[in-house]
Amino acid sequence: MTEPLARTPLFDFHVAQGARLVPFAGWEMPVQYTGIIEEHIAVRKAAGLFDVSHMGEARVRGRDAAAFLDRIMTNEMSSIKPGSARYTIMCQPDGGCVDDLIVYRISESDFFICLNASNAKKDIAWMQSHIGTAQVEVIDECKAWAQLALQGPLAEKILSLHTELPLAEIKRFQFLVGTVAGASGCIVSRTGYTGSAGFEIYLPATQATAVAQKLIEVGKPLGLLPVGLGARDSLRLEAGYPLYGHEISETISPIQAGLGWTVKLNKGEFIGRAALQKQVEQGTASKVVHFVLNDRRIARQGTPVLSGDTVGGEVLSGTLSPILNKPIGSALVQSDAKAETLAVDIRGTRIPLQIAIAPFVK
């Protein structure tokens, strides 16, 4: 028997908004409301509201919190200023990824961490198993929080209609704690997973529906649409952001994924450091590339990538870019493969990969 799907606090909101709900990482989530392409374009041109309450949250606090996080994360945690956030990978000893996360420093000894839905339980168990003698506690706060993402060029204007927080003062990867649409204790962060401007709002789960409804009401006349996971995926891929289980995984390291900037080899010892240093010095056998196809067919996850006539890799993610109006994607290929020989075979049609530098859309 499979476990019943979990529902976010916004489940009834999704149904009322006409969402099509699908299973995702153990959750019953909206994949689309009006249509993936329309929702994608709304985010690029106006704004979109996403329920991402399936994402997990953990609290790491205590005297040694910063040093503890530096020991289990690839990026430098002790230099994050209170009120700022940082993207990081949490690695295995062999350099593979446990997860990618955003770490928010609330105060000197209090950190708030956003976890991928599919990895939340694993991440919290991993963190707890590495506490050792550190003066720190790792607290599972997944159930306490809902999360909304308000993304797009009009996100700030829409959010300003329902908060007194000085949004213009929040720089990228900074946050404030305050009241949004009557809900106090919200973390309002200038971060996102779309490549467009906007905010992520962590809020008490009990307040989520009321806040979402108020944001939709004031935003709809400005072009705000509720956006599902379908457009969330096409937006993040257009922006070149990795998705765990695709561009990074337990077998694809941050170095292979082109995320070397998140790996601070000189900050001191951390889990995975030796393996990652070796990958940097000696190179890796395979690496992640992004591509465009001059075709209408989409190369989807698992499609073999040909190098000449032999299979030399596979597609990790693929979708249609509604902005380029062309298929885009990412693939794991042999590092020494010649770019001009790479192609995919889609149902018997050989289509050359045009290697591209992400983001696909500036």
Place this chain on the structure above:
Amino acid sequence: MSQVPADLRYTKDHEWIRQEADGTATIGITDHAQAALGDVTFVDLPKVGKSFGAGDVFGTVESVKAASDLYCPVAGEIVATNAGLNDAPDLVNREPYAGAWMIRIKLKNPADFAQLLDANAYQATL
């Protein structure tokens, strides 16, 4: 509720078939199918002159979410395909029963038509 025109025949795989006066049949996918697929981005159709058996895959329809096979409801030979879908695959979403017809086929056994679902029987499968 999706539309199921009364004058067409259907398959349980969500293709529709219209019998034409000249002994050919026109084939597309239903309103229910296009709604389930979401935004259609590409329709891969066979060449004129190719023959298919009943139940054979004759092409593919791709949406942002997934690629789905298209099944030939009746045996026969392709006599025309809808080139308009190359430039406007979203016609499948907008006009599944009109502008987004996919293939026209010359039936090998005209009696096959009687085996297909009528509108009531198809509606009952949804």
